[in-house]
Amino acid sequence: MEFSSRARQKHARLAGDRREQYPHSLQFYLEPPIESISLVEFESFAIDRLKLLKVVENLGVSHVKGTDQYKTKLEAELRRLKFPYRALAEDDYEARRKDHISHFILRLAYCQSEDLRRWFLQQEMDLFRYRFKELTEGLMQKFLEHINLSFEAIGEDLKNELAEELFASTPGFSQLKVKEQMFYKVGLADAVDLFRTRRVFIKDGFAFVPFKEIDVIVLNNYRTKLSKALALTARSLPSIQSDERLQPLLSHLSHSYVGPDYSVQKNTGKISLEQIDSLSVKSFPLCMRQLHRALRDSHHLRHGGRMQYGLFLKGIGLTLEQALEFWKREFIRGKVDADKFDKGYAYSIRHNYGKEGKRTDYTPYSCMKIIMSNPPSQGDYHGCPFRHSDPELLKQKLQLYKIPPHGITQILELVKGMHYQLACQKYFELTHDVDDIGFSLNHPNQYFTESQKLLSGGRELKKEFNNSGNFQQKNNSQESINSSSTPTSSNATADTELEGLEAYFTED
Numbered sequence: 001m002e003f004s005s006r007a008r009q010k011h012a013r014l015a016g017d018r019r020e021q022y023p024h025s026l027q028f029y030l031e032p033p034i035e036s037i038s039l040v041e042f043e044s045f046a047i048d049r050l051k052l053l054k055v056v057e058n059l060g061v062s063h064v065k066g067t068d069q070y071k072t073k074l075e076a077e078l079r080r081l082k083f084p085y086r087a088l089a090e091d092d093y094e095a096r097r098k099d100h101i102s103h104f105i106l107r108l109a110y111c112q113s114e115d116l117r118r119w120f121l122q123q124e125m126d127l128f129r130y131r132f133k134e135l136t137e138g139l140m141q142k143f144l145e146h147i148n149l150s151f152e153a154i155g156e157d158l159k160n161e162l163a164e165e166l167f168a169s170t171p172g173f174s175q176l177k178v179k180e181q182m183f184y185k186v187g188l189a190d191a192v193d194l195f196r197t198r199r200v201f202i203k204d205g206f207a208f209v210p211f212k213e214i215d216v217i218v219l220n221n222y223r224t225k226l227s228k229a230l231a232l233t234a235r236s237l238p239s240i241q242s243d244e245r246l247q248p249l250l251s252h253l254s255h256s257y258v259g260p261d262y263s264v265q266k267n268t269g270k271i272s273l274e275q276i277d278s279l280s281v282k283s284f285p286l287c288m289r290q291l292h293r294a295l296r297d298s299h300h301l302r303h304g305g306r307m308q309y310g311l312f313l314k315g316i317g318l319t320l321e322q323a324l325e326f327w328k329r330e331f332i333r334g335k336v337d338a339d340k341f342d343k344g345y346a347y348s349i350r351h352n353y354g355k356e357g358k359r360t361d362y363t364p365y366s367c368m369k370i371i372m373s374n375p376p377s378q379g380d381y382h383g384c385p386f387r388h389s390d391p392e393l394l395k396q397k398l399q400l401y402k403i404p405p406h407g408i409t410q411i412l413e414l415v416k417g418m419h420y421q422l423a424c425q426k427y428f429e430l431t432h433d434v435d436d437i438g439f440s441l442n443h444p445n446q447y448f449t450e451s452q453k454l455l456s457g458g459r460e461l462k463k464e465f466n467n468s469g470n471f472q473q474k475n476n477s478q479e480s481i482n483s484s485s486t487p488t489s490s491n492a493t494a495d496t497e498l499e500g501l502e503a504y505f506t507e508d
Contacts, residue, residue, distance in 0.1 A: 022096035024139075024146050025084040026131050028222055029229075033101045039245060042105060046253055048081045049102035053123040058440045060126050061414065061422045066133070074130055084131070108240060109253035111233040115418065121226055128222055132215055140214070149221060151184040154208065159183060162201065162208065169201035170210055182211045190217050262315040262364050262445040271317040273326050279316075283451035285444045286385045286427055287370060288312050290397075294381040299334030304374055304382040306345075308365050310352055315364035315445040320353040366443045367421050386411070386420040403430050 037045075055077045063070040078085035084095045103124070110120035135143060144151070159166070159179070166178050173181065191207035193216055194200045200207040209217060240246060271279070280292040291309040295301050301309060306327075313323060327349060328341050336345070347356055354361040367384070376383040385394055391412060398408045407430040414423040425441040428434075432454055441447060 022093060022100065024143050025092065025096060026128070026135070026143055027096075027100065028147050028225055029100065029103050029107075030147075030225070032104050033097075037101065039249070042246075043249055045098055045102040046105040046109070046249070048083075048098070049106050050253065052077060052081050052083060053106070053120070053127065054440060054442070056123045056126050056130075057119075057419065058422065058425075061419055062436065065126065065129070071130065071134075105250075106253065107230060107233055108246075109250045111230045112237065117227075117230045117234070119418065121223065121230065124226060125219065125223055129215065129219055132218060137211065140211075144214070144218070147218075147221075149218060151186050151209070151214075151217075154183050154185055162203075165201045165203075166208060166210075169198070169208075171199055173210065184209045184211070184214065186217060190220065193220060262443065268317050269319050269322075271322075273318075273322055273329075276313075276326070279448075282455060283448050285424055285447040286397075287383070287424075288444055288448075290385055291381050295330055299330050300336070301382075302380055304376060304380050306348075308370060308382040310349065311362060311364040312444050312448075314352060314362075316448050320350065320355065323349050323353070364443070364445050367424070367441070370444070371420055384420055384424075386415050386423040391415065398427075401431070403427070 056074065059065075059070055059073055063073070075085050082095055083099050084092050106120060110116040132140070132143075154162075163175065163178055166183065167173060167175050170178065186207045186209045188195060188202070188205055188207055191200060191209055194209060194213055195202060195207055199213060200209050202208075240250070276292070277296075280289050284292060288309060291301065291305050294305065295309070310323065310327070313326070318326065324346060327345060328338065331341050331345065332338055350356045352362050370382075371384045371387045374382070376388055385397065389397070394415065395408055395412060398411060403411070407426070411423045411426050411430075414420075414426060421441055424447070425437060428441060428447060428451070429437055432451065434454070437450065439446075439450065441450075
């Protein structure tokens, strides 16, 4: 394609404007984007960044940060999602633009509570640390100048004068390394972490920081700015929440799920009711195992539990007829007779399956929905045990299920760090005796599916029949109480419609 002289000039001017807008592949996100974008692009950018931050969180727990394996996997994800991954690339304007815009979208979504702000800040810090350390020394210097953090480099005369002190105060440096390394004169307020850990020489109110430690200064500066920006954004929320187009998207992003919704199941009808007890021990996540145990013990669940467990069972393959039989069989063993069940509960189960009301085919709850919405109260068994249980009670439950002491310690550490999904992932690894499950766990039905794949050697769960054509189970024993064992548009719609469904579950 040939350009006229005027067209070539315009093309060159646009390229210059782009380079001026994003002169570096890395940024502090100090200026919000001012361009107009479509709602489709808005949602797409946000979902991709959320996927990236979820990977950052998962890698940060499953691998040592900064190792070759950590960096290789993170770079692969940056490539796949089309975010900047090579600072030397000159033609990655679209990737830099996506990086800029998506950060600010998630900043809006994750400024709404202290827990959300803390999670967002940690993942963005880890992502920034990786990308900064991938820069060459020359690009680091350019970036420091770009963000106005160009500290004063000390001259050779002063460095020679302080050579002994710099050698004694800088761990891992030989005298030759001190001579080769560039040192910067930094105010103590900026170098407080290095000062606390005795990694720099201090004189006259200044820290003499080697270039290899400058990332600590930059990261502290970035954390301070981002933390303040999140607080300021939170104050601006009322004006943003008045926008009817953005508010539903932002609200959903903060507890979004970005995987399959499990609305269509290949296993539908392949699971018998008699299998559920044994499956709850082998292949249910802790939240669903807890609900199943409570249902078997008390023959009743309150509406939050019925919603969470009922949709999960639907997702693993129970048909409507099986669900009606399952719930009725259990409830009439308690204080609910058959007539009361048919009048008070059967309608809501049919509603779950899209056979009543709006005839919406409702989808099972994701981990984030369970963690972030409708916390359990006294007498409830729904929710996430890693998020909503007292640590001591959680420890007792894990001991009851024969999780080894070292595994319990690991899970409780993840819970303490508010990594609830990673705690569930660790529970999966311990109960299935694997070192690394090789995927990021985001959904109870994903847990079940991956468990069945593992237990059956990759084969799908199959229904077994005896000679008379009836279901036959391999193990029909109940689990004893002393047993030894980002959102898509369709998900957003389903979540909205589920709010209306809860009205049908008001009878306890």
